[in-house]
Amino acid sequence: MESEKKSDLRPFFEPGSVAVFGSLREEWGEGYMVIRNMLHFGFTGNIYPVNPSYSEVLGIKAYPTVNEVKGPIDLAMVITPPPTVPAIIEQCAQKGIKAVIVGTEGFAEAGEAGARLQQQLVDMAHSNGVRLIGPNTIGIVNTSNGLVTNPYPVDYDRIWKGNIAYASQTGFVGAQGQPLEDRAYPISKMCDFGNKCDINEADLLDYLLGDAETKAIALHMEGVKGGRRFMDTLRKVAARKPVLIFKVGRTEQGARASASHTGSLVGSAQVYDAVFKQAGAIQVRTWQEFWEIPKVFASQPLPRGNRLAIVTPTGGAGVVAVDAAVEAGLAIAQLSDATVDRLVRFHANLSGNPVDLGPSMVLTEDPLSVLEGTISAVLDDANVDCVTIVLAAGMERWASATVNMFDRLRQHISKPITIWTYGTTVSMTEEVARQLEAMGLPTYRELETAIKALGIAVHYAKVRGALQGTTSSNSSRG
């Protein structure tokens, strides 16, 4: 059953033209919504609605069948009732379409009859040289060409363009469910595998390895298919780009829930832990970590060691940060004498790490210059590999000055930093975070996550070194 040959996902992510099969009922039909969303996202290719009941939708000519379309078509998005899907795949094959996303629900996740129908899709596709994503999926996002196949009404049309690829087995990652814009996730590609009847993570990893727009990869997985190939691919990709995995269905009960969600077969948590570790992937443990941790890889250099400096306006947060750091495998940096000399000019107490600015902040009328000088000093310290900054960001009167300060600072930042924004109002805290993210400074909503992100970056730097060592000695033997 399992295809061992390497697939090329370019038709899925970079199609010149897309056929859309589904209801075109205005503001309601799923085909209509896909097309509306593609137009909003600014898709740069041709769109061909296919539906015999319409001659036009959203100003675009519709076709009764895909055969009537004159030009070539690279990708089809299909969201029609389950029994109609096998014949549509056959139509697509006849038209020369090699890539089909089946959005439709009601296959393996819905019971035995659905599983049989899903097998028909697979057989139809394989015998015609067609590759499938899905079924039961919202499909693809590509921020560089405006491709989106999401059939939900997505009320805003800006996703932040960046260099993290997110893949999942749930459409819940889509812009209809997540605050992608508000949280400023820097996205290159997204892929919902749904029931994952054909294309799987190994195919995607292969594609993303060669994708210049993707620096880091985050996978939400319910089950693994094609274990050996997945492992080999994972190992190959992890040597070049960090791969973070949020494995769900870890518990027996979670696995059962997964079976009724995407029809996945899942293994024991212990097996996956061992397998992922061996392949150089890094596991994250919560939904929030899945979204937030990869940001540290989007714009920051890899740390050269694990020595962390913490700059905080409050000693209380400093203690929390130190615990989190040690638990994340980081060491608390011993600041050099030269750094301490620089810090005590601000305040006699500023000699330790965490650098607790509290006492100095209340004595100065220019706390931001103390903060800027402190961050510069610790970044310049050869004993420091990475820095987490606890940033008071809840007060409107300081917000723009704070953002400007980081704009100056980042000009000479050559070590990875993470920022935790906190404050009295959520709206200001989030606004400052967005502005820092826009500068490529990874900014977190939880202190522990900001610290853990650096711990994971340190861990990945080691893993990559080890894997690249292995890879080069392998090739020298080859």
Next chain:
Amino acid sequence: MESEKKSDLRPFFEPGSVAVFGSLREEWGEGYMVIRNMLHFGFTGNIYPVNPSYSEVLGIKAYPTVNEVKGPIDLAMVITPPPTVPAIIEQCAQKGIKAVIVGTEGFAEAGEAGARLQQQLVDMAHSNGVRLIGPNTIGIVNTSNGLVTNPYPVDYDRIWKGNIAYASQTGFVGAQGQPLEDRAYPISKMCDFGNKCDINEADLLDYLLGDAETKAIALHMEGVKGGRRFMDTLRKVAARKPVLIFKVGRTEQGARASASHTGSLVGSAQVYDAVFKQAGAIQVRTWQEFWEIPKVFASQPLPRGNRLAIVTPTGGAGVVAVDAAVEAGLAIAQLSDATVDRLVRFHANLSGNPVDLGPSMVLTEDPLSVLEGTISAVLDDANVDCVTIVLAAGMERWASATVNMFDRLRQHISKPITIWTYGTTVSMTEEVARQLEAMGLPTYRELETAIKALGIAVHYAKVRGALQGTTSSNSSRG
């Protein structure tokens, strides 16, 4: 050194009158700020500013010394330079003030000289029958009488009145640092122990046990003082009210950071884990959990068992929820046949738990009635002890209808529920969460926290049963 006698903290939390020692410089002085904040918070008692350089501040008569005040004074808040504090404590004792909060920094947390000065405070207080909170603290909040001793400019004056007491060893818990209003934490009392030279958690627990306004207690602790008495008190209180502890300085490095923050001596994490468990306290592990988990106790009944139902509009979140539930010690409820009969009327697929509403929601024009019917059905099921609801809350057009639906539902809720709000915009998600919190429905920003809160409620219900068993058999022997 250690006072073994039970203290009465009423003068600290329920003073009829408060003397404030500190700079009265307008909009800058810490004494000024304390008084300004008390006026904003609507403190109902008398305020006596004490400062020889002023005759009046904010319309209130100031006194050169506390002896000039005619009436009795219950509490003094002192924020003057460190060397002046011992003499002020002596003055307070002469005036008959038995309760003093020392806000001033620069004692044991600042090194040996500070530690000696702190010892002077303690000696002065003990020899005069005065009890101290602090030094190095923002002191007390009591939402029922408007008492606040926070010397930071607190830009808003509403803290949600509720029935959770939060205590800490950092002023970072204060309204100058946390979004107390935005996040709708239902607060009865707050107490920052600072360096904890005299009054400690055992005193506070004793007081809160008898405080009708407090249903649950959350303690942020760097170190424990008076181990035996703390343990006994903890055990006594935990038999009546849940005590959640966020122990920081868990790691050796964290403990060192704590020493320079509040001068605390801390023990090993393993010792604390064992001690807290034995005493019936429940540990939380992150800054967010410290704030969020206690909410489940504020308004919800204790669960009668560990069988959880999950209602979700997305199967993907359902799988994440199930893993989190099992890891939190919950069981996934087996819905009764009667419940399944009710659910399949909405959609043939609604027979499992998690109840995945996804397929039914897209087929109905009235998704909220399906959601309301589903929540009612699982709450009515005798096989269900508690419910977590994954709530799409990011769209403005549904927000008020969603809140109204919960307003109807909560009339007949007799089992604990938690809600996770998610959505496309942070602002709407937070707004819906605040409105649900206002109704007493604990609403979370992370799915895993919403689930863990119920797991902890189940755990506490067992602990309390065991402790009450012990307590009553002890008394029957007594």
